[in-house]
Every structure is written in C-alpha cells, then in structure tokens.
Amino acid sequence: MIDASRQGRVDAAFMTLAETLTSEYDVVELLHVLMDECLKLLDVQAAGLLLSSGHGDLELVASTSEGAAFVEIMQLNAGEGPCVECFETGEAVSVADVATMKAEWAEFRDAALREGYHSSYGLPLRVRSQSIGALGLFRTSPGELDPAEAQIARGLANIASIGILHERVLRESSAVNEQLRHALDSRVVIEQAKGVLAASAHVDVERAFDMLRAHARHHNLSLHDVARAVVERTMTITQTPRGTR
Numbered sequence: 001m002i003d004a005s006r007q008g009r010v011d012a013a014f015m016t017l018a019e020t021l022t023s024e025y026d027v028v029e030l031l032h033v034l035m036d037e038c039l040k041l042l043d044v045q046a047a048g049l050l051l052s053s054g055h056g057d058l059e060l061v062a063s064t065s066e067g068a069a070f071v072e073i074m075q076l077n078a079g080e081g082p083c084v085e086c087f088e089t090g091e092a093v094s095v096a097d098v099a100t101m102k103a104e105w106a107e108f109r110d111a112a113l114r115e116g117y118h119s120s121y122g123l124p125l126r127v128r129s130q131s132i133g134a135l136g137l138f139r140t141s142p143g144e145l146d147p148a149e150a151q152i153a154r155g156l157a158n159i160a161s162i163g164i165l166h167e168r169v170l171r172e173s174s175a176v177n178e179q180l181r182h183a184l185d186s187r188v189v190i191e192q193a194k195g196v197l198a199a200s201a202h203v204d205v206e207r208a209f210d211m212l213r214a215h216a217r218h219h220n221l222s223l224h225d226v227a228r229a230v231v232e233r234t235m236t237i238t239q240t241p242r243g244t245r
Helices: 004-022 028-040 066-078 082-089 103-114 148-202 203-219 223-231
Strands: 045-052 056-061 093-095 119-127 130-139
Touching: 028 045, 028 056, 028 066, 028 148, 045 066, 045 082, 045 148, 056 066, 056 082, 056 130, 066 082, 066 103, 066 130, 082 093, 082 130, 119 148, 148 203, 148 223, 203 223
Parallel strands: none
Antiparallel strands: 045 056, 045 130, 093 119, 119 130
C-alpha cells in the first residue's frame, strides 16, 4: 500500500511526465525528467536508462550521475549485468547485495562497488512483447526495493516506454507527411510542366508527360526537377519520336 503523502508525490510526478509528453515534445527531456523523478520517489540514489539502437545493441541515453553512467557502460562493454539481462529476458532483475552476486557479472559488480552502489534493480522497457531498453536503479545500501516502490518503478518504466514509442511514431509520421507533401508538390509542378511543354511543343498533355519522363530518365534526373526546370524556363525539351521512353 502506498501512503497518502507518497501517493501525492507519485500523482504529481506522473502529471509532470504527462505534461512533458503533451508539450513541445522532446524525448531526451522526458527521459531526464523521468530519471529525476526516480530519485524523488524511490529509495534509490542513482539511475540510468539504456535503449536499443534498433540493431539489438543497447546504448546509454540518460543517467543521474557519472557513477551510474560508468556502471551502465561497464555492463554494456561486458555484455552482461542486471540491465542487460532484463532487456534480454523482458523480466525485472533484482540484485539485493552486489558484493555477493554471481561471479559472471564481475565487471558490473566491481564497477558498482567502486561507485558505492550495493544493490541494483533493473526493469525492462517494453512495447507489447518487444524489449526496447532497460531502466537501472542503484542504491548505496544492500536490500530489495519494497513492493510499493517496485510498483512505482514499473509505472515509471512504462511511462518511458510510452514516451519513446510516441517519439518514434511522431518521427515516422513526420517522415510520411514530408513524403506526402513532396508528392503533392511534385504533382502540381508536373501538371504545370505538362501544360508548358504541351503549348511549346504543340503536343497534347499525355505526350508532354511522356516527353518529361523520357528526358528525366535519359539524363538521370528526377521527374520533379525536370518539371521544375521546364516551368521556370531553364530547360528546353524537344519532341522525340512517340514510343521513346
């Protein structure tokens, strides 16, 4: 159970994160706000966030301290550790006592102890069944996160996942919209060029279009660029025998 005072802080934190999502959107700012909220809401002293590059490799994108960044980078270099494992399995990984953890994570253990971290908690960032990153939480004393804090941590990880997905959708939508705008603009220019060429070459508009395409292909130019040049009168196209493409 989350007490009333903590619940108020949690509500305020999620409102802050929601406002970050609905304002002029910057995923990097969102992730750094999320890191700050981890320190305010949870009994942790540092946090780091790793994201998949899209090629299966994890990269550090945000941290609350140089120490947390160092520990995360050592995990990445070794290819093993709680954040790496939770990313690969899609399940949370808790290390209650870094000093007694399994030997195969020696690089992570040594880096964490060097920076004064004695326990760690890794949470996967997921979109449906796909892991897209990991949230690492570090404490300066041994012990597990209590259930209420673990629940809050999962909520923060989910917010991060939503924010990253939202950014990717916006980026992809922007690319699609740009392509659509280019296609529509090109269509207008091509129609204008067809009219110009039809009048100057005394042909119908279908034949004018054939001439535009043939010229673009022959000179390895884009149809848009050829049409623009015809409209601006910087290019002259002479009629070629029908059927030439």
